[in-house]
Amino acid sequence: MAGKIPQQFIDDLLARINITDVVEGRVDKFKRTGKNYSGLCPFHKEKTPSFSVNPEKQFYYCFGCGAGGNAVSFLMEHDRLSFPEAIEELAKLAGMEVPREAGQVNAAKELHLKQQYSLLDLATNYYQRRLQQADASNAQQYLAKRGLSQQVIDEFAIGYAPGGWDNMQQHLSSKADNQTLEQSGLLIHNEEKDRYYDRFRDRIMFPIRDVRGRTIAFGGRVLTDEKPKYLNSPETDTFHKSRELYGLYEARKNQNKLQRLLIVEGYMDVVSLAQFGIHYAVATLGTATSRQHLERMHKIVPEVVFCFDGDAAGRQAAARALDTTLPVIQDEKSAKFLFLPEGEDPDTLIRKEGIEAFEQRIASATNLSDYFFRSLQEEHDLNSMDGRARFSSEAIPKINEMPPSILRQMMLDRVCEITGLEISQLNSVINLQQATPATTSPVTEYYPEANSYDGYDSVGDNYQDDYSQFDDNRKQRKKRKQERKPLPPATQQDLCNKAISSLIHYPELVAETPEHSDLSSVNAPNIRVLSELIRYLRSNQQNSLGTLVVDWLHDPELSPLLMQLNQISHYAVPDEIDPAAELRDALQRLLERRNDGELDQLLKKNRQSPLSSEEKARLQQLLLSGQNLH
Numbered sequence: 051m052a053g054k055i056p057q058q059f060i061d062d063l064l065a066r067i068n069i070t071d072v073v074e075g076r077v078d079k080f081k082r083t084g085k086n087y088s089g090l091c092p093f094h095k096e097k098t099p100s101f102s103v104n105p106e107k108q109f110y111y112c113f114g115c116g117a118g119g120n121a122v123s124f125l126m127e128h129d130r131l132s133f134p135e136a137i138e139e140l141a142k143l144a145g146m147e148v149p150r151e152a153g154q155v156n157a158a159k160e161l162h163l164k165q166q167y168s169l170l171d172l173a174t175n176y177y178q179r180r181l182q183q184a185d186a187s188n189a190q191q192y193l194a195k196r197g198l199s200q201q202v203i204d205e206f207a208i209g210y211a212p213g214g215w216d217n218m219q220q221h222l223s224s225k226a227d228n229q230t231l232e233q234s235g236l237l238i239h240n241e242e243k244d245r246y247y248d249r250f251r252d253r254i255m256f257p258i259r260d261v262r263g264r265t266i267a268f269g270g271r272v273l274t275d276e277k278p279k280y281l282n283s284p285e286t287d288t289f290h291k292s293r294e295l296y297g298l299y300e301a302r303k304n305q306n307k308l309q310r311l312l313i314v315e316g317y318m319d320v321v322s323l324a325q326f327g328i329h330y331a332v333a334t335l336g337t338a339t340s341r342q343h344l345e346r347m348h349k350i351v352p353e354v355v356f357c358f359d360g361d362a363a364g365r366q367a368a369a370r371a372l373d374t375t376l377p378v379i380q381d382e383k384s385a386k387f388l389f390l391p392e393g394e395d396p397d398t399l400i401r402k403e404g405i406e407a408f409e410q411r412i413a414s415a416t417n418l419s420d421y422f423f424r425s426l427q428e429e430h431d432l433n434s435m436d437g438r439a440r441f442s443s444e445a446i447p448k449i450n451e452m453p454p455s456i457l458r459q460m461m462l463d464r465v466c467e468i469t470g471l472e473i474s475q476l477n478s479v480i481n482l483q484q485a486t487p488a489t490t491s492p493v494t495e496y497y498p499e500a501n502s503y504d505g506y507d508s509v510g511d512n513y514q515d516d517y518s519q520f521d522d523n524r525k526q527r528k529k530r531k532q533e534r535k536p537l538p539p540a541t542q543q544d545l546c547n548k549a550i551s552s553l554i555h556y557p558e559l560v561a562e563t564p565e566h567s568d569l570s571s572v573n574a575p576n577i578r579v580l581s582e583l584i585r586y587l588r589s590n591q592q593n594s595l596g597t598l599v600v601d602w603l604h605d606p607e608l609s610p611l612l613m614q615l616n617q618i619s620h621y622a623v624p625d626e627i628d629p630a631a632e633l634r635d636a637l638q639r640l641l642e643r644r645n646d647g648e649l650d651q652l653l654k655k656n657r658q659s660p661l662s663s664e665e666k667a668r669l670q671q672l673l674l675s676g677q678n679l680h
Contacts, residue, residue, distance in 0.1 A: 055137055059149055060122075063137065066144045069108045069121045076128055077101060092128055093117045094382070095309065095352040102599070111599040113554065114382065115349065118599060130261040166234045166288050169226055170257075170265040173236055176221055177209025177255040177268075186210040188273050189254050196318065197401065202325045206300060207257045211250035211270060218248045235267055235283035250281065256317040258282075258289070258335065259299040269296065269317050269335065280316065282336045293342045295332040296320055302350070304329040310353035312388075312412060313339060313371075314396050319357075322397035327405045331357075331396070338370050344378050344385075353384045355415050360392040365425075372422060376448055379418060381455045386415035419461055422448075423468070438469040454547065545636045546576035550615070552633040553583055559633050560587040564641065572640050579614050580640075 070087055074080050079099060080089035091101035091112040100114035111118035117127065125136040134148075141148045180186055181203075189210040193203065211218070218236050219228065228246040231237040237246045253270030260266050267283035283289055297320040301308060304324075312331040314320060323331040330351075334343060339356070347354050356371045358364035368387055375385045388411060390399055400408045416424070426445055431437035445465050452458040466473055552559055569581045586598055602608040 054150065055134060056149055059146075060137060063140055063144060063146060064108065064120060064122070066146070067108075067121050067140050068105065069110065069124070070103055070105050071143070072121045072124060072140070073103055073110060076124075091115060091117065093349055095307075096382070104599075109599070117349075163287060165226065165230065166286065167264050167266075169222060169231065169234045169236065170267070170288065172222060172225065173218060173234075173268070174207055174209065174255075174257045174265045176218065177211055177257075178207060179209075180212050180217075181208065181210035181254075185212060192254065192273055196322065196397070198321060198325055202321060205324065206297075206321050207259075207265075208321070209255040209257070211248070211253045211255050213252035215247040215251065218250070219246060233286060235286045235289065249283070253281065256296065256321075258294060258296055260288075260294070261299055261302065263299050263303070264288075266294065267291075267335075271317065280336070291335040291337055292340045293346065294335055295343060295347070296335055297324075297332040300324065301330050301332060308351045310355055310412075311347050311351050312355045312357055314357045315359075319396040323400060323408075326400045326408075328400070328409065338367065339374055341374055341378055344375060348378070348380075348383045352382065353386065355386045355388055355412055357388045357390065357396060357412075359395065360389045364389060368421070369425065372418070372425070373448070375418060376422075377451045377453070379452060379455075379457065381457055385418045387418070387421045388412060388415040419457065419464070422461070423464060427468075432468060438471075441465075442469050442471070545640055546574055546580050549633055549636040549640070550576065550580050550583060552629045552636070553580075553587065554615070556629050556633075557587055559630055560584060562630065562634065563588070563637060569637075569640060574640065576614060577640070579611050582608060582611060583615070 073087070073089075077089035077092050080087060080103075083102075085104070085106065087103040087105065088099040089101050089103075090096055090099050091114050093112060094115040094117075096114050101110065101112045101117075103110045108120055109118070110120075110124060119127075121140060122133065122136045125131050125139055126133060129136070129139070131139060138148055181189055193208070198208075219231065222231055222236070226234075228237055228239070232239050232246060236249055238249050239246050250268060250270040252274070253272050256269040256271070257265045258267040258269060267286065267289035269283075270281045272279055272281070282291065285291065296317055298311075300320075301311065308330055310330055312323070312328065314323070314331050314333050316333055320331045320333050323329075332347075334340075344354065354375075356368060358368045358371075368389070371387070379385055390396070390411075394402075396408075403411075422445075426441055430441040430444075432441060442465060446462070449458060449461045449465070452461075462473060549563075553563075563584045569577060569584070583598075586601070599612065602612050
């Protein structure tokens with residue numbers, strides 16, 4: 051059996067391959083932009099190119115979805131290949147033969163998986179053949195009653211598991227022993243009687259296929275009143291139900307660039323919708339939609355639509371889906387909620403209404419934010435103070451689970467509109483420290499909303515040196531700051547994010563920034579990302595975001611910042627705002643914050659002991675600069 055591919059061969063292969071040759075035919079609008087290449091990312095929907103390829107470093111990265119890697123990872127993700135298959139593909143391109151090392155452990159595991167895939171494919175073919183036989187008349191009648199055509203039956207490889215205890219066991223006895231068939235999910239072992247029997251009996255069989263079209267498990271629907279109505283394969287080496295989706299292979303096969311996925315309840319819903327022309331429905335496999343499901347789907351499509359029955363069980367399922375979606379939703383992605391009339395499911399409704407009316411329902415499904423507020427408003431009386439308090443206490447923590455985004459901020463603003471309260475008032479009651487941590491110093495507390503400090507409202511009398519000549523000016527400065535409209539608690543992070551986003555989208559603006567060291571002492575979230583971004587862009591005029599990704603990725607100290615940079619890159623500067631002005635304003639306020647922090651420390655020190663001549667000079671400079679700034 052073939053063993054592990056030698057690392058030396060992989061390194062040599064990658065040295066011979068030009069990643070642009072691999073990417074070019076697979077990326078739309080792919081063209082050279084300076085030293086790099088750019089195009090529309092093939093892993094998510096976008097209108098302007100954010101996918102960058104660096105031929106010098108042989109690396110790709112997308113600033114839209116965060117996908118990145120080399121030629122091997124690109125083929126694995128884009129062509130849905132395993133690692134060995136991607137190596138084989140690149141070797142063909144380079145005209146090389148892939149060598150193998152002797153490796154008993156890896157070879158045994160690979161052989162075991164290959165055998166399981168083979169057995170499951172044989173089982174699929176067996177079930178399909180049995181569906182055509184005379185003893186499957188009940189199954190044939192059921193499928194005919196459901197109105198399924200032979201074309202859609204073949205498309206989903208639907209079959210039939212005959213009644214009896216050992217049909218599959220006997221059919222595959224020459225291919226594998228009972229233990230291997232059990233490990234593949236086809237047999238069940240009764241330990242008390244020490245006997246094996248077929249897992250699926252007298253059921254319509256729905257093969258569950260991975261993205262490459264290999265059968266990895268089965269779902270079986272009973273034809274009688276027997277329970278359970280649906281029976282799935284157990285977890286095996288090939289099947290992990292929390293990650294897999296029924297119908298995803300068929301959806302991608304039917305349409306290369308899907309725009310949305312419709313999540314329905316069961317196998318028959320997926321198949322029936324496909325029968326009527328909706329080829330983008332998928333179903334989870336006996337579990338609620340998981341975070342892994344959502345992340346996987348959002349890599350493929352920009353929009354996910356949950357489809358639920360209109361009864362109490364459907365509303366409960368929708369609430370669970372909402373809680374799962376909030377922590378992963380991004381501005382460039384969307385999640386919607388579609389509730390069907392009570393007593394209807396997708397199969398029955400599309401037969402009554404037809405595809406046009408059903409797709410109109412999908413298109414007008416409720417947006418995540420609208421459903422979020424509607425469901426909470428139904429539970430609380432917003433006409434009473436108690437109701438608004440409970441509403442806020444439930445809404446704010448859920449919203450704070452969302453990643454930083456414009457949608458998140460807009461939902462926080464909506465809570466303020468509904469309750470008639472400021473976010474700072476809500477924050478005083480609800481513990482949001484983990485989501486929006488307050489910035490504190492060991493001695494005094496800093497209030498970013500007013501840029502003021504607790505402890506030096508009355509300066510002069512308590513100081514060892516007399517700075518009373520600055521007192522009136524400083525009081526006026528504080529008054530002007532307090533007259534500013536209070537900013538939300540996330541303002542510190544927003545300032546950094548505004549500056550970072552401006553530089554990401556307009557790198558040439560780095561010429562207007564201060565030295566990165568000037569910002570290093572500012573105490574604010576994401577300040578290091580901003581400081582390092584400025585340092586990198588100023589260090590060499592040839593630097594770009596494409597080279598930054600490659601350089602930072604291989605730097606153990608900077609690589610952790612890439613994820614933060616990717617998240618912040620979704621922070622959009624509104625079209626009506628000048629990005630240069632946005633950057634200048636954010637940087638000025640951040641530098642002001644640094645000066646305020648230094649001023650606070652010097653004033654505190656002056657109360658405790660005499661300042662040195664250098665410190666006195668610096669204190670006066672800060673006090674004067676504060677007047678000039680305001």
